[in-house]
Amino acid sequence: MQASAIRRVRGRVAVLKALAHPVRVQLIEQLSRGERCVCEIHAIVGSDLTTVSKHLSVLKSAGLVSDERRGQQVFYTLLVPCLNSFVECVDAVVSRRLSEALEARGMTLEATKR
Amino acid sequence: MQASAIRRVRGRVAVLKALAHPVRVQLIEQLSRGERCVCEIHAIVGSDLTTVSKHLSVLKSAGLVSDERRGQQVFYTLLVPCLNSFVECVDAVVSRRLSEALEARGMTLEATKR
DNA sequence: GCGATATTTGACATTTTCGCCAAATAGTTT
DNA sequence: AAACTATTTGGCGAAAATGTCAAATATCGC
Numbered sequence: 265m266q267a268s269a270i271r272r273v274r275g276r277v278a279v280l281k282a283l284a285h286p287v288r289v290q291l292i293e294q295l296s297r298g299e300r301c302v303c304e305i306h307a308i309v310g311s312d313l314t315t316v317s318k319h320l321s322v323l324k325s326a327g328l329v330s331d332e333r334r335g336q337q338v339f340y341t342l343l344v345p346c347l348n349s350f351v352e353c354v355d356a357v358v359s360r361r362l363s364e365a366l367e368a369r370g371m372t373l374e375a376t377k378r
Numbered sequence: 379m380q381a382s383a384i385r386r387v388r389g390r391v392a393v394l395k396a397l398a399h400p401v402r403v404q405l406i407e408q409l410s411r412g413e414r415c416v417c418e419i420h421a422i423v424g425s426d427l428t429t430v431s432k433h434l435s436v437l438k439s440a441g442l443v444s445d446e447r448r449g450q451q452v453f454y455t456l457l458v459p460c461l462n463s464f465v466e467c468v469d470a471v472v473s474r475r476l477s478e479a480l481e482a483r484g485m486t487l488e489a490t491k492r
Numbered sequence: 493g494c495g496a497t498a499t500t501t502g503a504c505a506t507t508t509t510c511g512c513c514a515a516a517t518a519g520t521t522t
Numbered sequence: 523a524a525a526c527t528a529t530t531t532g533g534c535g536a537a538a539a540t541g542t543c544a545a546a547t548a549t550c551g552c
Contacts, residue, residue, distance in 0.1 A: 273403050275472035276465065280403070284394035285510085289387050302529060315511055317530055327475035336519050336528045346467035351390065353460035358389030361441035399540085416499060429541060431500055450498045450549050 282326030283347075287311055287319045292351075295329060295342035302338050396440030397461075401425055401433045406465075409443060409456035416452050 282288065290309045294300055302320065306313045320340055323329045328347070329340045396402065404423045408414055414422075420430045434454055437443045442461070443454045 272469070272472075273400050273407075275476075276403050276468050277398060277400050279468045279471050280394060280398035281509095284391060284398040286387050286391050287510095289390050289394070293387075303527090312512060313528090314513080314530075318511090321530080327471050327478075333518080333529090336526095338518095338529060344467065344471055346470065350464035350467055353458065353464055354390050354393045355386070356460065357393050357441050357458055358386075362389075364441075395539090417497095426542065427498090428500075428543085432541085435500080447499090447548080450496095452499060452548095 279326050279328070282322050282328060285319065285322075287315065288323060291316075291319060291323060291340075292328070292342065292347060295340055296345075296348055296351075299339045299341040302340070305340070393440050393442070396436050396442060399433065399436075401429065402437060405430075405433060405437060405454075406442070406456065406461060409454055410459075410462055410465075413453045413455040416454070419454070 283292065287309060291305060294305055294308055300308075302313070302317060305320070306316045309316060311319075320329065320331070324331060324340075328342065328344050330343055331338050331340050333339075397406065401423060405419060408419055408422055416427070416431060416434065419434070420427045423430060425433075434443065434445070438445060438454075442456065442458050444457055445452050445454050447453075
């Protein structure tokens with residue numbers, strides 16, 4: 265494989281790894297609605313504050329968010345709006361997988377509502 | 379957080395984790411060009427055959443590819459065309475990050491060509 | 493059925509990632 | 523500068539992901 269291809273793969277993996285964690289998915293989801301300070305995010309996702317901070321720094325290292333201090337608080341902003349279309353794609357995979365799993369058992373989504 | 383939100387996050391993470399690996403990124407890239415048998419993929423990516431097989435099964439479990447045996451060979455097909463637009467988004471992040479890193483050193487992409 | 497080729501699976505050591513605690517840093521208020 | 527709030531960082535054990543070897547399974551041609 266060529267050197268440029270190796271770099272391309274590494275770059276993609278760096279971004280994907282940054283996204284592939286439950287807390288970080290929540291962070292992206294929150295930030296897609298607008299900037300938030302760490303304390304707000306902490307209140308929403310519920311994880312330990314230091315854990316949230318570390319996950320935010322992972323997103324920052326990957327170039328997905330930026331941070332800005334204002335007074336005592338640090339606000340994070342999502343830098344990558346195109347992530348939203350990706351999330352839709354991922355959700356489509358998820359829902360397709362779900363309906364196929366149900367079909368395999370002779371069920372439908374309707375049948376699961378009680 | 380609501381139960382539906384938890385499921386949504388878990389689903390997204392399952393797909394993202396499946397994507398976040400160098401070998402699997404290569405597999406997706408190859409399969410985006412058309413179906414391939416395991417032996418072809420093995421020849422292209424170079425990793426151990428059993429490793430390739432396991433990574434393919436990870437993609438399959440995530441619902442991203444399907445497999446079909448024809449004779450002695452098993453062919454894998456990419457099920458998620460929308461992944462391509464996502465990859466473009468990821469690449470955009472990567473290249474932006476690269477150019478910013480260069481700017482921070484007072485360089486440009488042109489200046490790096492020798 | 494037997495040997496050859498293609499692929500998957502199980503087991504296991506190694507590496508990576510994660511979460512939480514304690515401690516450090518930054519800014520505000522008094 | 524001391525007290526207080528907000529956030530980050532270092533360290534470390536626990537959990538998850540990874541790669542490889544050996545063995546199992548599947549299909550084909552003889």
